Structures are given as C-alpha cells and as structure tokens.
Amino acid sequence: MFIDRVEVEFTAGKGGDGCTSFRREKFVPRGGPDGGDGGKGGSIIFEARVGVNSLAAFANRRFFRADKGRHGEGSLRHGRKGRDMRLFVPCGTSVIDIADGFVIKDLTTPGEQFVICRGGRGGHGNARFKSSTNQVPRTHTVGAPGEERHVVLELKSIADVGLIGKPNAGKSTLLSRISSARPEIAEYPFTTKFPNLGIVDVDQERSFVTADIPGLIEGASDGVGLGHEFLRHVERAGLLVHLVEPTPVDGSDPIENYAAIREELRQYDENMADRDELVVLTKSELDPDAEVLQEMQQHFKDHPVEHQRDLFAISAAAEIGLRELVEEIMDRVTERRQEMMEAGEDVNPIREVDVPTESKKKRRVPPHKVGPTAALSNDHQARDVPEMWGKQSPMGRTLAEPEEQQDATTHSDSDPQP
Structure with missing residues (x-):
C-alpha cells in the first residue's frame, strides 16, 4: 500500500x-x-x-x-x-x-x-x-x-525523471518496458491511482529513477479527476518526460492536450513549468504517416520556450525508439548530477547496497604487537633475531648483541690467521 x-x-x-x-x-x-x-x-x-x-x-x-x-x-x-x-x-x-x-x-x-x-x-x-x-x-x-x-x-519522491501526461497516454506501459516496475495497465482511464517508482538500468554502471504519477486532465487544479496533488512527487525531478497520445480515445486534439497539461503545471508551480522536458509521442504505430509528429514539431516552432525541449516518437508495445529515449534521458540525468556535484550537493544513492557503510573502528593494538616486536614470544626472543640487534625497542631501549656472540666475534678477530 x-x-x-x-x-x-x-x-x-x-x-x-x-x-x-x-x-x-x-x-x-x-x-x-x-x-x-x-x-x-x-x-x-x-x-x-x-x-x-x-x-x-x-x-x-x-x-x-x-x-x-x-x-x-x-x-x-x-x-x-x-x-x-x-x-x-x-x-x-x-x-x-x-x-x-x-x-x-x-x-x-x-x-x-x-x-x-x-x-x-x-x-x-x-x-x-x-x-x-x-x-x-x-x-x-x-x-x-x-x-x-x-x-x-x-x-515527495526523489526521482531523476518524472512521467506526466493525460490518462491512457502510456506512462505505465513505458515504465514497465524500461524498468522492473510492474504497474497496473488497463484500457480504461485513471488506471494508475498512486505514483509508481521504477529503477531504469541502462548498463552496469548507469541507472536512474523514474516516477510515474496518475494522469492529469484539464481542471486538475480545481480537483477534477484525481487532482494534481501527486505532482509533488516530481517536484524534485530534474527532467520531465511528457507523454502525448497521437490518437486519443475521446477524440481530442493531442496538441491541445499537451497545452492543457502545461497550463496545469504552470498553475501548480511556475518553476516546474519552466523545467527541461522531453515530449514523447507514444503509440507511434497508430500514426504511420507521422502527421501528428509533424504538427507537434510545427507547434514547437510557433511557440518557442526558454527551457530545453526535445521531441521523440516511440512505441512501448512494439519497442520502437525506447533505446534512443533511454539514452537521451540518461545523458540528461548524468549532466544534472554533474552540475549538482560541482555545486557541492550530494547525489543520493539509488539502491540500498549503494549506501556507503561506516567502517568499524579498529581495536587498539598494544605497542609490543606492532612493528619488529610483533613476532616475538617467550620462545622467540629478540636476541635470537640478528636483524633486531642495535634497533630500539618500543620501550625505548636498544637491543644489544648477545654477549656470547660478541665474545665469539672478538676472539675471532684477535686469533692469528693460519
């Protein structure tokens, strides 16, 4: 739940x-x-x-x-x-x-x-x-x-990417294709009643978190439909992926639907409306002549915006254009993470295994168990180790050469050579 x-x-x-x-x-x-x-x-x-x-x-x-x-x-x-x-x-x-x-x-x-x-x-x-x-x-x-x-x-979920759009725009289907999340998918609108999070693994070293929120409709700011209370889950997302259905079931115009959702975002938060976005035309197999795609491109030329905005055409069911879309999202997310690190902000880990664990404090070791004296014992004394003669012990004393060895060395030097 x-x-x-x-x-x-x-x-x-x-x-x-x-x-x-x-x-x-x-x-x-x-x-x-x-x-x-x-x-x-x-x-x-x-x-x-x-x-x-x-x-x-x-x-x-x-x-x-x-x-x-x-x-x-x-x-x-x-x-x-x-x-x-x-x-x-x-x-x-x-x-x-x-x-x-x-x-x-x-x-x-x-x-x-x-x-x-x-x-x-x-x-x-x-x-x-x-x-x-x-x-x-x-x-x-x-x-x-x-x-x-x-x-x-x-x-307020901390996601790198937020999926927004009208009901039945294909948000849950896209999330299920590019991640391991399994949201409910059906033909009727408002199938998604609460946000879903999914981790998208591009390769072994790159991944990002995507948040799928329930569909928005015109008048959501006044409480129509599910309202826009779930938009807080994409407030922290640095990139918005706006999904547009080319042939809506209700017969509405896809460009007008896009403009209506943009207006709802603006009423919710001005900063969110000016955030970078990727406009994705879903179910592209239903637009074989790419007429809707061309109309969207012309609409973007006639209505320029200050933020960065790109247009993609995909088909989650037929797996068309998914790889290119995921790579573009990953590039945008990587760029944003780099900007955050340069600004001194922390980048949150995605999985629990990525959280750094605190190393246990090392136990204090007695001085005689560190350094040259670590191998010494009752049966293995310092005088038995020639490498330690003349060196200083942990207690500050110099380890002298054994007397027997010194005497033997003295006698060998004084004895006449044959």
Missing part, C-alpha cells in the same frame, strides 16, 4: 522522578541522604533510509510515544534512561507542523537524522540537595515531561 501523506502525533518519554531516601545501615551513623536521580525519557528520532518507499508504517497508528525514564531509588541508584524510538522514513519526507504550517525538517539525504521530540529530563534525588546548611534534605524533583508534536508527514 502506497501512503504519501499521514497525520501523526508524537510524544517523547517523561523523565523519571528523583527519590527521597536516607542511608540506614547498622554501624553507619549519620548515613545521610542517598536518593538517586530519575532517568531521562526516550526521544523520538527520524532517519531517512534508502529502501523505504512509503509512509505505510504510519498509516494505521496515530500516536507514537517513547519510553519513560525510570524513577531513582535509594543507595544512590539512578533510574534507567528511556529507550529512544527510531523511526525510518523514505528519503524526501517533509515534516510539517500542523499548528503553524511550516516545514520543520526536510529529510532528503540517506542516513540523515532528526530528533523531532526530545525526552524529558530526569528529576533530582534528595542527595543532590545536601549541603553544609541542609544536611537532611527531604525534597526531590519530578521528571520533566517529554516534548509533544502534532505533524504531517508528506512524501
């Missing part, structure tokens, strides 16, 4: 209360206060993770509460800290405050973390209040309550 917008309430854990206690033990006069502090409440943490593609985990649960901190006890025993609640969300999730409507945090990078609610601080036991003037304190403090948030989680 694909869920891209949920309303949730979060409550962090309350801190544990401090304890009022006095040490009462035989043969220990004037034991004094020994009440421990309460533990801190657990916090709620969001983490963006590759591989999580929906907010379905939040669909059937309205309230999330972290663990409370445990109360302090006598003998200066502090309460245990409440366990933090870590929630995984897809990359591209926006956390929006309901009361004021502002975006608290936008999680776009894999591994990015954000504490949405901090746990309450634990209370102090009476041992904290002892002093020279207050040797028998009988007061303690209660734990502070955890933070509360009422937010909306909204997913």
Whole structure:
C-alpha cells in the first residue's frame, strides 16, 4: 500500500522522578541522604533510509510515544534512561507542523537524522540537595515531561525523471518496458491511482529513477479527476518526460492536450513549468504517416520556450525508439548530477547496497604487537633475531648483541690467521 501523506502525533518519554531516601545501615551513623536521580525519557528520532518507499508504517497508528525514564531509588541508584524510538522514513519526507504550517525538517539525504521530540529530563534525588546548611534534605524533583508534536508527514519522491501526461497516454506501459516496475495497465482511464517508482538500468554502471504519477486532465487544479496533488512527487525531478497520445480515445486534439497539461503545471508551480522536458509521442504505430509528429514539431516552432525541449516518437508495445529515449534521458540525468556535484550537493544513492557503510573502528593494538616486536614470544626472543640487534625497542631501549656472540666475534678477530 502506497501512503504519501499521514497525520501523526508524537510524544517523547517523561523523565523519571528523583527519590527521597536516607542511608540506614547498622554501624553507619549519620548515613545521610542517598536518593538517586530519575532517568531521562526516550526521544523520538527520524532517519531517512534508502529502501523505504512509503509512509505505510504510519498509516494505521496515530500516536507514537517513547519510553519513560525510570524513577531513582535509594543507595544512590539512578533510574534507567528511556529507550529512544527510531523511526525510518523514505528519503524526501517533509515534516510539517500542523499548528503553524511550516516545514520543520526536510529529510532528503540517506542516513540523515532528526530528533523531532526530545525526552524529558530526569528529576533530582534528595542527595543532590545536601549541603553544609541542609544536611537532611527531604525534597526531590519530578521528571520533566517529554516534548509533544502534532505533524504531517508528506512524501515527495526523489526521482531523476518524472512521467506526466493525460490518462491512457502510456506512462505505465513505458515504465514497465524500461524498468522492473510492474504497474497496473488497463484500457480504461485513471488506471494508475498512486505514483509508481521504477529503477531504469541502462548498463552496469548507469541507472536512474523514474516516477510515474496518475494522469492529469484539464481542471486538475480545481480537483477534477484525481487532482494534481501527486505532482509533488516530481517536484524534485530534474527532467520531465511528457507523454502525448497521437490518437486519443475521446477524440481530442493531442496538441491541445499537451497545452492543457502545461497550463496545469504552470498553475501548480511556475518553476516546474519552466523545467527541461522531453515530449514523447507514444503509440507511434497508430500514426504511420507521422502527421501528428509533424504538427507537434510545427507547434514547437510557433511557440518557442526558454527551457530545453526535445521531441521523440516511440512505441512501448512494439519497442520502437525506447533505446534512443533511454539514452537521451540518461545523458540528461548524468549532466544534472554533474552540475549538482560541482555545486557541492550530494547525489543520493539509488539502491540500498549503494549506501556507503561506516567502517568499524579498529581495536587498539598494544605497542609490543606492532612493528619488529610483533613476532616475538617467550620462545622467540629478540636476541635470537640478528636483524633486531642495535634497533630500539618500543620501550625505548636498544637491543644489544648477545654477549656470547660478541665474545665469539672478538676472539675471532684477535686469533692469528693460519
């Protein structure tokens, strides 16, 4: 089930209360206060993770509460800290405050973390209040309550390419031909009711993510059809692929359909309307004389635009022109990624296996197990290794040549030669 917008309430854990206690033990006069502090409440943490593609985990649960901190006890025993609640969300999730409507945090990078609610601080036991003037304190403090948030989680898919167009324009068919995604395909309109994501592997080293959103119709900005609420899934896409059907079932003009969708984009977001696009004439086998293709080319000449716009003709069913279209999309995506890296922005990995893993910290090795002394043992001493004579040990001492060997060398030098 694909869920891209949920309303949730979060409550962090309350801190544990401090304890009022006095040490009462035989043969220990004037034991004094020994009440421990309460533990801190657990916090709620969001983490963006590759591989999580929906907010379905939040669909059937309205309230999330972290663990409370445990109360302090006598003998200066502090309460245990409440366990933090870590929630995984897809990359591209926006956390929006309901009361004021502002975006608290936008999680776009894999591994990015954000504490949405901090746990309450634990209370102090009476041992904290002892002093020279207050040797028998009988007061303690209660734990502070955890933070509360009422937010909306909204997913804006991070895709390189966004497929837009009228219903039955062939978006789902194209996605199923160039990727491993299997969206629902039928002859009736509005078959796609929620966005579909697919990874297109051009070769072993190049790939991109494509988002297929439900079809748009004229008046979508006023709520006609499925509306245009799903357009937020292509807001982050650097390239729009606009699919146009040459012979619509309803008998409408394909050029007018193209212009109507462009106007809906402009009403939704001016920046999206000026984004680079590839106009793809689908089902080209239904236009054998290429009349619609020529009319589209003439329309582009009569109505120039400031952004980059190219025209392609394909047939997903007959697999005509798909390779050329995929190569052109890949070139555009590669160029955009290069611009992002030059600007200092991070390029998100596509698959979970592409996420770099943190290497484990190396254990500290004792000095005598590093360098020339690493191979030494009780049976294999430094005097048994001629290569180590005269070298400095890890403790700063110079390893001298054995006396027996020195004597033998001296005698051999003083003995007369035969």
